[in-house]
Amino acid sequence: MLTDPGSAHPAPIAQPRCDEPRPFRVVLIGNYPRDGQESMQRFALMLRDGLRAAGCRVELLLPPVVLGRLGSSTVAGFGKWLGYLDKHLIFPIQLRRHLRRARERSGEEKLIVHICDHSNATYAAASRGGPLVITCHDLLAVRGALGEDTDCPASRAGRVLQQWILRGLGRATVIACDSDATQADVGRLVTFASPVSRTTRIHLDLNYPYRPLPESEVAQLLGALSNLAPRYVLHVGSNLRRKNREGVLRIFARTAPEWDGQLVFAGQPLSTELRALAASLHIEHRILEVPKPSNELLTALYNRATALLFPSRFEGFGWPVIEAQACGCPVLSSRSTSLPEVTGNGGFIREIDDEAGFAHDLLSLRDPAVLQRLREASLLNARRFTAGHTLAAYLELYRRLASA
Numbered sequence: 412m413l414t415d416p417g418s419a420h421p422a423p424i425a426q427p428r429c430d431e432p433r434p435f436r437v438v439l440i441g442n443y444p445r446d447g448q449e450s451m452q453r454f455a456l457m458l459r460d461g462l463r464a465a466g467c468r469v470e471l472l473l474p475p476v477v478l479g480r481l482g483s484s485t486v487a488g489f490g491k492w493l494g495y496l497d498k499h500l501i502f503p504i505q506l507r508r509h510l511r512r513a514r515e516r517s518g519e520e521k522l523i524v525h526i527c528d529h530s531n532a533t534y535a536a537a538s539r540g541g542p543l544v545i546t547c548h549d550l551l552a553v554r555g556a557l558g559e560d561t562d563c564p565a566s567r568a569g570r571v572l573q574q575w576i577l578r579g580l581g582r583a584t585v586i587a588c589d590s591d592a593t594q595a596d597v598g599r600l601v602t603f604a605s606p607v608s609r610t611t612r613i614h615l616d617l618n619y620p621y622r623p624l625p626e627s628e629v630a631q632l633l634g635a636l637s638n639l640a641p642r643y644v645l646h647v648g649s650n651l652r653r654k655n656r657e658g659v660l661r662i663f664a665r666t667a668p669e670w671d672g673q674l675v676f677a678g679q680p681l682s683t684e685l686r687a688l689a690a691s692l693h694i695e696h697r698i699l700e701v702p703k704p705s706n707e708l709l710t711a712l713y714n715r716a717t718a719l720l721f722p723s724r725f726e727g728f729g730w731p732v733i734e735a736q737a738c739g740c741p742v743l744s745s746r747s748t749s750l751p752e753v754t755g756n757g758g759f760i761r762e763i764d765d766e767a768g769f770a771h772d773l774l775s776l777r778d779p780a781v782l783q784r785l786r787e788a789s790l791l792n793a794r795r796f797t798a799g800h801t802l803a804a805y806l807e808l809y810r811r812l813a814s815a
Contacts, residue, residue, distance in 0.1 A: 435523055474498045479494045512526065547586050586609075623714060643675045742789065
């Protein structure tokens with residue numbers, strides 16, 4: 412059975428209404444629930460709830476967990492292959508049947524299919540028969556499968572899957588890219604099956620109302636973190652190599668003799684190897700881990716942080732950057748892929764290997780005037796991603812496809 416999840420996700424601010432001369436209906440295709448891809452789940456829910464708030468007819472379909480129930484994990488081993496059968500055998504059959512019936516019932520409505528995550532471009536063949544939009548968040552895995560260095564190496568089966576994804580992208584009517592960097596990769600690597608297909612760039616909006624909070628509310632939210640220091644630099648993310656947590660540790664270690672702050676890791680707990688590196692740098696006693704914080708707690712962490720330290724090696728967009736800036740938190744980011752266009756003037760930008768430069772920038776924030784200037788610039792830059800631009804851009808795209 413195809414599934415449409417319920418939502419506790421707050422809908423964005425209402426956008427232009429869907430009272431169009433040529434009506435359309437949108438079928439969003441989300442991710443397999445057991446894969447746990449939280450950011451992609453949030454993006455699909457943000458679109459669905461926003462479109463409903465705007466008066467559009469929309470449904471979100473997820474590959475159902477059928478055989479995957481028999482496995483303990485979809486990351487490796489037997490469970491992974493059971494998940495593949497759910498995603499790539501059972502769901503395409505159900506999807507093709509569902510879309511055929513939907514088109515038969517649509518009447519004057521134009522049915523627009525939108526695959527919300529490019530890693531599901533394998534469903535493009537099952538979605539034929541009308542306009543197909545695919546959102547491409549990055550092509551790092553595809554590039555890795557092609558032999559490029561993106562910190563995303565591929566196995567033999569992975570290379571086959573990424574080639575399948577690349578062919579699926581070529582079937583799209585429109586590929587909507589999160590960033591100029593991703594759009595450039597799409598232009599370089601995707602061969603479209605139709606001469607009228609094209610790409611467009613649609614930046615992401617915040618998927619939660621991150622914002623400056625009163626100090627009393629920040630203090631209350633952070634009160635549960637008894638070991639949190641008054642001053643700290645924050646990293647938000649995972650232990651994936653491309654997130655460069657090794658670099659975060661080394662940069663912080665450079666500042667340790669001159670700054671009494673703390674290093675806070677929010678998200679995935681540090682690996683054994685990262686903890687060993689922290690010990691070798693003699694900074695393990697100045698590290699605090701906050702595993703999987705709630706949105707409210709993360710908002711408070713951003714509010715009080717001296718900066719977000721984000722020297723990532725590869726990003727498709729970089730949600731933590733705009734989350735931090737929306738709270739007035741300056742960003743120290745690398746000059747890699749999409750990060751300069753997202754960070755804007757709301758932070759310091761360095762080459763990925765300039766760890767001494769990152770340390771210098773962090774220490775410069777001890778100057779209250781520099782810190783205040785960057786806080787104001789952060790809030791200003793974040794406005795580009797907090798006014799519902801994403802939903803408005805997708806609505807305009809749907810309108811054009813419905814009238815074509």
